Amino acid sequence: MLAPQEATLQTTASPTMTTTQLPQVQEQRNDGVPLDLDWVMAAQANTSAIERRAKTLPGRRSVKKDYQAAWLCKAISLMDLTTLSGDDSEGRVRRLCAKARQPVAQPILETLGMEGLTTGAICVYHDMVPTAVDALAGSGIRVAAVSTGFPAGLSPFHLRIAEIKESVKAGAEEIDIVISRRHVLTGNWQALYDEMKEMREACGDAHVKAILATGELGTLRNVARASLVCMMAGADFIKTSTGKEPVNATLPVTLTMIRAIRDYQDRTGIKVGYKPAGGISKAKDALVYLSMIKDELGDRWLQPDLFRFGASSLLGDIERQLEHHVTGAYSASWRHAIG
């Protein structure tokens, strides 16, 4: 029986610390539960209704002025700044890490009173982990590695497990695994559960984010069911996409997944994190995502231990918006340092 165990807040952590100390493990980690197929099969997702909710949400929630600036800073703190390219090099990753440490120009942060703001994490391929760990040493910014034959997840299973272990050994604190989509598409929930469970075990103390590749799962119902199975198997986060599918994070998919998270919490007391990835490139989109999380899951999820944006170009737009907030003049991209 898994009773809800709200871990006591770290009394030593002052509010200002939350911007740099990521993530504070305040919640009981999800150790999973036995696969419950009745629960999985009862999950429903009415696409039209979900789309309607997703479509009207931006019109229902609006964040202005100082609030908007604060929310955008929050989005930065929740960002897994990502580079996942075949031409990634040590230099490129160091540059990105520097940007993670100083995501917004210092004068702007000073005006906002948000000095010390950093991104939540850096997300890279395995080979870049040592570089990132080194570049981020002492920053509190975590290193996440995509793994398990990312993005397709079709390499030999033992190698996928080995890859996780290598990345953990290399210093990655978070592992973004990809699930075998075919298990979802064929309804082989047991296989999905077993795979996820083994991957979670291979992660050890590193947190595991399960990438569902929702753009390849066919239906929102499959998304809901796959979300539940991965959580039952012990995923710390569920994540939409690799960024390589034809369709990546969307609001309907997000709604489906976070409702599964809410359902999982209702029944087990455990909070699982959520990470939309791919396709979120505008500051305005980020605000909509945050309001959806706030409304559907609650404020507690607006912390880096329970929510991340997987994004590469979002930061640039947020920087422009923040400069506009500070100066009143619309900004230009070349005024902000690249990552």
Place this chain on the structure above:
Amino acid sequence: MTIKEIFDTMDYGPAPESASEALQWLSDRGGIAGHYINGKWGPLRDDFPSNNPATSEKLAGVTKGTAEEIDTAVQAARKAQPAWAKSGHKRARVLYAIARGMQKHSRLLAVMETLDNGKPIRESRDIDVPLAIRHFYHHAGFAQLMRTELPDREPLGVCGQIIPWNFPLLMLAWKIAPALAMGNTVVLKPAEYTSLSAMVFAEICTEAGVPPGVVNIVTGDGETGAALVSAEVDKIAFTGSTEVGRKIREATAGSGKALSLELGGKSPYIVFDDADMDSAVEGLVDAIWFNQGQVCCAGSRLLVQEGISERFYTKLKTRMDGLRIGDPLDKCIDVGAIVDPVQLDQISKMVSANSEGETYQTKAPKGCFYPPTLITGLSPASTLMQEEIFGPVLVATTFRTPSEAVEIANNTRYGLAASVWSENINLALDIAPKLAAGIVWVNGTNMMDAAAGFGGVRESGFGREGGWEGLSGYTKPKTTAKPLKKIDAYTTEDGHPADPLDRTAKLYIGGKQARPDGGYSKPVYSPKGKLLGHASVANRKDLRNAVEAMNGAKGWSKSTGHLRAQILYYIAENLSARTEELAKRIKDLTGKSGQDEVEHCIRTLFTFAAWADKYDGQVHGVPIRGVALAMKEPIGNMAVFCDDGWPLLGMISPMAAAMAMGNRVTLVASDPFPLMVAELYQILETSDVPAGVANILTGDHAELAPHAAGHMDIDAVWSFSGADISGVIEKASAGNLKRTWVNHGKQIEPSARDMLAAATEVKNIWIPYGE
């Protein structure tokens, strides 16, 4: 708060929409809302205030229209109507210009609406105003198509329109757009609380080139409305409470004015155990917390399948906690202000008078606000399960089986809308047609569009707004009805029988020949004064028995069109076999050859048999991924006072139309020539007509009419009678707001399509889809 503090709390903060442009607009016009008659403003008087319910500040003074001012407006409309009716294309251009004008002033309209009504700016901006604009675009199209697509219809003339305060601009659009499209001119009275967006609209009309007198707006209160109802108009279109609707029905009874009523509701929201529960919970936000629940079609009665009810309620309460209630001009507000303290008081009283079930309420700010409320554990017998609250209050009960869900859902005097939530297509599509409602949403709620008819059954009123079906409410057949000459029964001083062998004409109730309850009969004489026989004199108890018989024949309404056609053909066949005898009997009664009448009966039966499986519904082109099925459903139990002049055809024609569409019908035969009943019921008995589907009474029309119109279990009354009963029927119909179709002393010769339309209700079933 500093940015750092907000960063930690992640509050939404204020996001106000500015009211300054709208307030400036009002002050530029002297701060008074008043009449717009014949294209000109005025008179403008500050007779009573229009307040912002969110702040209780006065927004403007409102002119209370007098009966004289109403008359002036009606005269202006009368004068403008013939020219306006001439060219559909010209009307289309003007309606298009209105739509464009509204688009250009959309933010002004939205802000004005929110200031005046208290609804969240999100709703007026994203729902009310766009839907209103869409209505004008859509009906510009109907104006364009009227000549070619409705060649047999013409405008009614001047339409008096009275609209409510819950959707001031949207209801204005729903009323004005179809009326104008079909070549009518209008006098519209906005609600007492909310006249301001109509002022903006009037100005848009001027800018759009609406000819003077085509659109007239007279502001005022209930008295102004009453003056409009009694004015020289050809139609009254009313949206509002059932109570006022009933009064208008009574007031217009016998006047010959067309009437459409869109009234209250207590719409069921049914959640089956296989539904997407989170989506169903979210749907309730749009069902009952949309516009503070001040929505006639609000899903205000939650029916949840027992096994999931606790989980569902828990999810619902969590969702309620997330609703933001407050300043309607804030773009981040879900629930705004109640329209007026009077309404707030009414809601509060109804809820506090309830002692049943468990009440869950969120918090509301001080002022004219009411918190979102859920009352669970009620039963159908609870007052709050039956009475319309018209506020953000959801009442809930549980059910066990699909049939029980239908039973509870239909256990209401209302019948406006319903929602069905299930992921099982078989279940959802089985339930939707069974619900007593004009609109059913499958896995959705409060979906409305200009292309789909909106309106209810039972005490939710009659008539449809929107879609092709909505146009009939603003047109009439292009026929000139002549005054009906009363036909008196032949009398005699002779009294000897024409045929010494007595033929007893009984009543025909529930498939059996029945003697009249009263035990009285009336002699019927030939033109030459010979006694032809005796007709039973039915009284109200016979009528009651006929209604019971109709209720026993509900299966007929579920039978296939093919089966109904077969039976109608069979009646024709049996009638044909007895042509000579029937013709002779008609001649005995009327003195005129009956040959033609019998032939006409056979033709009529063939016509309606033909239509029985061909009077198809439509699939409306609504702007969703999905369909809106406009299904034609039988009305239910009908009573018809038959044409006196046609002893047989007067019964056959309405009977065939009613039966073809799946109604059960009770005919009251020709008053002067009632003896054909015996022939007809013998034919019905041999034609496989199920018991109770068609019942025949003979008797005094004037005596039976008020009982038929007053019977709560009769859904429609038609009268083609020569007796002066039209007014009586319309007046007594106010009881359960049944549909009436009466001749007002005219000889009406309806087309088959007119009869089919009168024998059916259009139910729009919205089915969004997508996986």
